Ligand code: SF4
């Protein structure tokens with residue numbers, strides 16, 4: 034049976050350091066370039082996909098003019114955004130105004146660093162990966178808050194405050210759901226969590242607790258990245274454009290890009306924690322079936338699961354109406370949080386007393 | 395059922411319904427999740443209705459035939475416009491080229507934008523009132539269809555032909571009737587076709603009294619130079 038050895042770029046770089054400095058530097062450079070290119074291309078692909086999917090959900094075609102079926106539309110839009118005038122409002126806090134999009138983007142990139150794309154594609158494998166992710170994803174809300182604050186605009190400020198309240202609330206539920214997986218896999222390391230799902234994914238192997246945790250995590254993270262139906266911070270019908278009302282040109286592009294990469298991150302994290310990440314579809318005990326599934330490369334499994342969840346996120350966005358602010362708070366504090374707590378308790382009991390129907394390890 | 399056999403919760407509910415305290419609580423938002431048994435029910439009904447919504451949107455997503463977008467310049471040859479589409483006011487002329495407009499000016503009065511002016515004249519032979527020019531200003535028309543609906547003779551109709559862009563807005567002022575003269579009904583009473591054509595003085599779309607004045611413009615084909623030529627269609 035496959036042992037799923039994980040090698041990260043950081044490890045390879047450390048290995049190369051013992052023989053030559055330039056080899057190590059080469060690996061690091063490769064990682065940085067790869068990340069930058071990946072983020073740019075992924076952003077464009079996601080924006081194109083979003084517009085196409087949105088179009089077809091609404092009996093439209095989406096972009097059709099630039100390139101074959103509008104495939105070059107996002108490239109053209111990006112070029113337009115880069116060439117646009119960058120306006121900083123009068124009496125805005127200039128430094129914070131410039132800093133905000135970068136902070137939001139940094140949060141996104143930092144999460145991307147520990148994401149296990151496949152056994153051989155991962156930049157760094159932090160042994161407290163789950164804690165790390167919950168910590169650094171807070172950067173994006175800092176970016177939103179600063180952006181709204183520094184814009185000297187009431188809509189921006191209201192949007193930013195809403196984002197703050199929303200993310201602080203929903204982070205609780207997301208973390209509670211995440212802890213269920215940590216309990217079952219017994220590790221905080223992302224690659225270890227993925228490897229612990231070799232017999233089956235946590236979403237169904239965790240006795241129903243898994244599927245509740247999956248739903249809570251998915252809903253709460255959708256709220257955390259401010260996507261419809263939780264897009265109160267932007268809420269164009271109420272707040273013009275919310276926290277990025279006063280942003281234009283390159284800095285707006287950063288906000289926009291970070292938003293879409295965040296969507297990818299939520300899908301990727303959910304698939305890593307609950308759907309086995311790059312782990313192929315396995316059923317414990319069926320060796321031949323598992324071997325057949327292993328023929329499909331691990332990276333492809335990851336891409337497929339993530340793409341499916343991204344599609345579900347888009348599906349949510351183009352089906353559901355936006356919540357009111359009080360409804361949002363009610364959903365979190367009166368529904369998700371109690372269920373999450375009970376769920377975590379049940380999961381703890383199951384793990385503690387070993388009430389497994391089938392062996393987990 | 396008397397109150398002794400009722401279980402305590404129902405008793406309490408019954409008591410609270412009658413109490414004035416409950417009436418004072420009116421206007422407070424009722425949240426189903428804090429009612430007994432309402433919590434899970436609320437979640438399940440919510441999820442079911444969300445799933446219903448997602449089913450509807452997915453139906454549109456998975457059926458490309460529901461797409462209504464037209465790829466206009468590409469499908470120009472096969473483009474089918476809808477019957478109710480309103481793009482160009484026209485005066486219906488029958489196969490003999492006769493219309494039914496009596497020049498009553500009802501449409502002119504009904505138009506909210508004063509986009510219509512009906513110019514009448516006396517027939518040179520009989521001296522009776524008849525239509526001289528039916529001038530329609532497309533540049534101020536909102537395509538509200540009022541004129542079409544009020545005409546007692548059903549003379550006007552809206553056409554689908556929407557490619558009306560021009561380089562000079564004076565070209566948006568049309569004369570809709572193709573001849574100045576009596577209505578088809580009056581013409582039908584005349585003896586011969588010769589007499590009929592004699593009473594029908596040709597009118598050109600761009601020969602009206604307002605702004606073109608029958609003149610040609612630099613850079614624009616001289617549409618109104620010769621009478622009876624250069625019709626818009
Ligand atoms: S459609 Fe309406 S606005 Fe246009 S000419 Fe007729 S009555 Fe006037």
Ligand code: SF4
Pocket residue numbers: 494495496497498499500501502512544545546547548549550
């Ligand atoms: S078009 Fe109809 S309403 Fe208008 S003047 Fe002629 S007959 Fe009268």
